[in-house]
Amino acid sequence: MSPTNGTAKAAGGYRGTDRLILGIVLAVVTFWLFAQTTLNVAPAMRTELRISDGMSNLAVSITALFSGIFIVVAGGLADRLGRVKLTYAGLALSMAGSALIALSPAGTAAFLMAGRVIQGMSAACIMPATLALMKACFEGKDRQRALSYWSIGSWGGSGLCALFGGLVASTLGWRWIFWMSVLVAVASFLLLRGTPESRVESTERRPFDWAGLAAFIVAMVALNVVIGRGSDLGWMSPAAVGLAVLFLVAGVIFLKVETSSANSFVDLRLFDNRTYTGATLSNFLLNGAAGTLLVALSLVQQEAGLSSLQSGLMTTGYLVAILSTIRVGEKLLQRWGPRKPMLLGCWITTAGILLTTSTFLLARTYIATAFVGFTLFGIGLGLYATPSTDAALSNVPQDKAGSASGIYKMASSLGAAFGVALSAAIFTGLGRSEGLVPMAGIFMGRTDNIEVRFAAGMALMFNAFMVLVAILAIVMTVPKREGAPPARS
Known part of the structure; x- marks a missing residue:
């Protein structure tokens, strides 16, 4: 099969193009943008479908859970069967899962839960396959640039999801979010058509675990x-x-x-490399901080009366910051190596999350403070994203790229799943308690919702704690480097 769309054969693979990058970014967006909009529109979905808080929280987290469960398997399959084939399979699953959610009838969670599980399977195929494609098709600075755009689709999609979900849910209805996801998956498929297959050539047949x-x-x-x-x-x-x-x-x-x-099926030998271990562990913990979005947006909708669109606007700074700093993180990687920008990003992220914990403030003041907090959150994640991804992929052999990408993205998905689930559990559990709230006198304004505001503050504090643990993991595992070595051409 000859290269198409302007690709040219290069040593060790094919040199990628901007069309390939765009197709991959849209594939990644089908999960991080469209599937993650449930962080903001969950209350609207819960009301229309008439399901319990617990079932709604489970539906939010289960997609990332199933992505994390199967992503390593899919990464290994991508190495053997082909990364392009697995990306196509993921896009097909994305269409099926999104359509099921859009068609969910009121009074039952069956369609919703099935669709969310299938969306997780979709992400399991897409994430490691597209990361391995980036590694196979690009070299040196070109690869770092491509990974920056991949990060824009991933981290940027997570930043846009709350605003996008609120906008669509408030105008067209939340079901249209998932119909749009189908259209984006189709566009990604069309852009990727003709991409030469990339796989590990091996005659070895091993039994599956x-x-x-x-x-x-x-x-x-x-x-x-x-x-x-x-x-x-x-x-x-x-x-x-x-x-x-x-x-x-x-x-x-x-x-x-x-x-x-x-x-x-999980190659634990990959963790013999300390840098890969640090990048993967910190990736798990920073994705766990996605619970910040769920808790803060739910709080202002429930207690301040904001709509899904109005609460989504609180994350505008997060979106702009993460999109504008991802490539800054790439430049810092090239100048300093991965450790310094990863640590800088984590510290800024911690500061942003801590601002969102100030739930004792008056509603208007809290909304403004949280806006600043989300902006810092986005800056931190933007600086962290590319250095972390490059640190992980640069430290594994080519024949393990799919498996290593799968484990790295498993960390993302499981981090998001458990971070959201734990944040929701703390928020819901403490919010139902009727005991005395410590330092109740500092809470300004209404006094009838102190328990809920305290619960939100504790859940948000938990997210800040996870990022602090990520900082410790980076300090202990990622080596100091005064400057990155010259990128290979």
């Missing part, structure tokens, strides 16, 4: 259900305790299988 995958699925689903629905089930109820025990047993089995099998 079904036992490890099964144990991993059981452990992750059990944990997510406990976190997401623990308050509904009762934290000490037989169901919740049983699920917690199931998680522990499945987790132990998973670790035993993965450390003893030569064909483990």
